[in-house]
Amino acid sequence: MGRLYRGTCKICRETFAARSPANLLSKMSKHRWKKHEKWMIRRIKEGQAEALLNPSVQDFVSALKEGPRAALKVYGDFTERQYQSIKVMMDALEAILPVELVASWKAIEAFHDIRKGI
Numbered sequence: 001m002g003r004l005y006r007g008t009c010k011i012c013r014e015t016f017a018a019r020s021p022a023n024l025l026s027k028m029s030k031h032r033w034k035k036h037e038k039w040m041i042r043r044i045k046e047g048q049a050e051a052l053l054n055p056s057v058q059d060f061v062s063a064l065k066e067g068p069r070a071a072l073k074v075y076g077d078f079t080e081r082q083y084q085s086i087k088v089m090m091d092a093l094e095a096i097l098p099v100e101l102v103a104s105w106k107a108i109e110a111f112h113d114i115r116k117g118i
């Protein structure tokens with residue numbers, strides 16, 4: 001039995017547990033979209049998408065806004081694990097993030113996959 005990662009929904013205080021941080025983020029994100037879709041959309045429209053992300057992801061999102069080159073610099077410091085948890089968040093938020101930000105993210109994703117030989 002590995003350790004359990006726990007998190008609480010900021011909106012309804014429901015608690016979650018998962019075997020990995022990425023799984024936890026994914027569970028919580030799915031929950032938010034299922035149970036609090038209107039809240040999510042409102043927050044995102046208010047330009048607070050970053051508020052849903054943890055600090056290291058926020059830095060990355062700021063870099064994505066600057067463009068792929070800036071994002072690539074931040075990405076260079078990520079471990080595979082960090083990258084995977086960021087991917088979970090980006091996949092969940094992709095539909096509502098600004099197009100130019102998603103374009104930068106796609107460039108990073110492609111770069112990652114090439115580097116890993118996927």
Ligand SMILES: [Zn+2]
Nearest residue numbers: 009011012014
């Ligand atoms: Zn909730």
